[in-house]
Amino acid sequence: MTQDEVIIAIKDIIAQIAPDEDLTNLEMDVRLREQIELDSMDFLDIVMELRKLYGVQVPEKDYMELATLAGCVKYLHPLLEKKPLHCAQGAPIS
Amino acid sequence: MPSLARIVITGVGLSSPNGDDLPQFRRNLLNGVSGVEKYSIRHVGETLAGVCHFDTLRHQGRKEVRRGTRAGSIAVWCANEALADAGLTPGPAGSAPAGTPRTGTRYSPTRIGVYTGITEHGNVETEHQIHEVAQYGFDLSFWSLHHNPRTVANNPAGEVSLNLGIRGPAYSLGGACAAGNLGLIHGVQMLQLGLVDLALGGGVSESIHTFGIFASFRAQGALARHDDTTQASRPFDLSRNGIVVAEGGCLFALERLDDALARGARIHGEVLGYNVNSDGTDFVLPDSAGQEACMQGALAHAGLAAEDIDVVNTHATSTQSGDIIEAEAIAKVFGSAPRTFVNNTKSFIGHAMGAAGALELAGNLPTFQDGLVHPTINVDALDPACAVRNLVLHEPMRLPRSETVLNMSFGMLGINSAVVVGRYKP
Numbered sequence: 001m002t003q004d005e006v007i008i009a010i011k012d013i014i015a016q017i018a019p020d021e022d023l024t025n026l027e028m029d030v031r032l033r034e035q036i037e038l039d040s041m042d043f044l045d046i047v048m049e050l051r052k053l054y055g056v057q058v059p060e061k062d063y064m065e066l067a068t069l070a071g072c073v074k075y076l077h078p079l080l081e082k083k084p085l086h087c088a089q090g091a092p093i094s
Numbered sequence: 095m096p097s098l099a100r101i102v103i104t105g106v107g108l109s110s111p112n113g114d115d116l117p118q119f120r121r122n123l124l125n126g127v128s129g130v131e132k133y134s135i136r137h138v139g140e141t142l143a144g145v146c147h148f149d150t151l152r153h154q155g156r157k158e159v160r161r162g163t164r165a166g167s168i169a170v171w172c173a174n175e176a177l178a179d180a181g182l183t184p185g186p187a188g189s190a191p192a193g194t195p196r197t198g199t200r201y202s203p204t205r206i207g208v209y210t211g212i213t214e215h216g217n218v219e220t221e222h223q224i225h226e227v228a229q230y231g232f233d234l235s236f237w238s239l240h241h242n243p244r245t246v247a248n249n250p251a252g253e254v255s256l257n258l259g260i261r262g263p264a265y266s267l268g269g270a271c272a273a274g275n276l277g278l279i280h281g282v283q284m285l286q287l288g289l290v291d292l293a294l295g296g297g298v299s300e301s302i303h304t305f306g307i308f309a310s311f312r313a314q315g316a317l318a319r320h321d322d323t324t325q326a327s328r329p330f331d332l333s334r335n336g337i338v339v340a341e342g343g344c345l346f347a348l349e350r351l352d353d354a355l356a357r358g359a360r361i362h363g364e365v366l367g368y369n370v371n372s373d374g375t376d377f378v379l380p381d382s383a384g385q386e387a388c389m390q391g392a393l394a395h396a397g398l399a400a401e402d403i404d405v406v407n408t409h410a411t412s413t414q415s416g417d418i419i420e421a422e423a424i425a426k427v428f429g430s431a432p433r434t435f436v437n438n439t440k441s442f443i444g445h446a447m448g449a450a451g452a453l454e455l456a457g458n459l460p461t462f463q464d465g466l467v468h469p470t471i472n473v474d475a476l477d478p479a480c481a482v483r484n485l486v487l488h489e490p491m492r493l494p495r496s497e498t499v500l501n502m503s504f505g506m507l508g509i510n511s512a513v514v515v516g517r518y519k520p
Contacts, residue, residue, distance in 0.1 A: 017160075018157055020156050048238070051235065
């Protein structure tokens with residue numbers, strides 16, 4: 001997965017978690033929760049989907065690393081670069 | 095004891111397998127239109143059920159739907175529709191900032207109560223989570239954080255409070271398949287106690303989404319089978335073979351009469367009396383004596399005699415023994431009431447469990463306007479053991495008098511409920 005694909009992957013997950021939000025113009029360096037309506041339970045859902053879809057375990061101490069899209073890329077790319085992108089569309093969402 | 099306030103029904107919000115508002119529901123009950131269809135659910139496979147088709151997104155955002163439950167969505171639908179029907183239009187979802195009440199200015203959000211009768215709640219969500227976690231080798235780190243808020247018993251009423259910004263008491267009443275009446279009854283009581291000014295009371299059911307309920311009825315030999323889905327629910331017919339499980343909901347907007355008149359509300363009917371009791375005899379099998387006592391108690395509470403009731407809406411679910419037991423109770427109470435007519439709504443929609451009592455009462459309220467009693471369908475050969483006097487079959491009938499309806503709902507562990515509603519008279 002490239003860095004661009006990591007962005008696609010995370011946006012795809014957010015689209016499932018927050019289906020009423022417009023994700024087309026998200027800024028890379030602005031906190032996601034300042035741009036769209038995401039609460040703490042949504043954030044935990046995002047972590048859960050990363051675990052389900054890609055087997056990535058994000059420990060609680062690292063949650064802040066995922067606050068922005070740029071942070072997501074920086075933190076997740078090393079964990080995802082050897083994994084293929086597959087979208088959450090159609091995947092079970094709990 | 096001081097006299098209690100008169101309580102009236104000023105709004106009806108419902109979703110039924112054959113209608114998503116009262117006019118459509120009533121029209122289909124008068125025209126013999128069934129809402130039972132083919133249905134498939136995991137582990138059970140092909141079966142049939144009463145399925146609702148309301149537009150979930152009319153009153154909820156997609157995120158609300160994802161986070162919540164089917165019962166919550168049904169309750170939110172019914173609550174919004176009941177308020178609109180009552181002339182207390184809440185406005186479209188998203189029309190008010192988060193946390194701001196959408197219930198209009200007539201009643202304070204702290205003085206509105208929500209009471210959802212439920213047969214059960216949480217089976218759907220628990221089964222789903224177990225199915226999910228099984229795919230991950232039962233690693234519970236994959237168990238959803240949403241499990242608890244989805245499965246708490248107050249979930250359907252709580253989702254209504256979140257959706258509408260209601261700050262008053264909002265909770266469920268568990269009463270097996272007698273529960274729809276319990277939500278209504280509790281709303282009446284809370285209004286009479288002066289603890290709320292507007293009550294949304296009734297029942298909801300998401301039961302078609304749990305395989306367990308189908309499997310359990312099947313194990314009991316009480317799950318309906320029929321090649322023609324529309325004929326599967328056939329209470330009182332000789333060839334009946336079990337229950338058609340249905341989802342649905344109905345919430346009534348209830349107000350004290352004085353408040354309703356002060357705002358010029360349209361009144362669907364007045365709650366004249368009710369009763370809830372227990373058989374105290376068996377986990378599953380109903381008891382005719384308990385049912386009879388329940389109906390007699392409701393009549394006494396309403397200050398009416400059996401002869402004063404125009405429509406008796408039965409609970410009969412299309413099981414072999416249950417229908418006969420109920421017919422015996424009806425014969426004892428109404429056997430000598432020449433102008434009392436008897437019908438059954440489950441023959442159209444199946445058994446909507448916790449919603450059944452409220453939905454079936456709603457389907458009969460328009461009798462005060464149209465003067466008709468809707469029929470019981472699918473009775474090709476009436477079981478002689480169920481041949482109660484004045485059972486209305488096949489076609490609607492014009493009533494000689496349409497002033498009162500008595501609705502009955504019974505449930506497992508021997509709970510019985512009955513509600514008497516009358517045409518509003520000043």
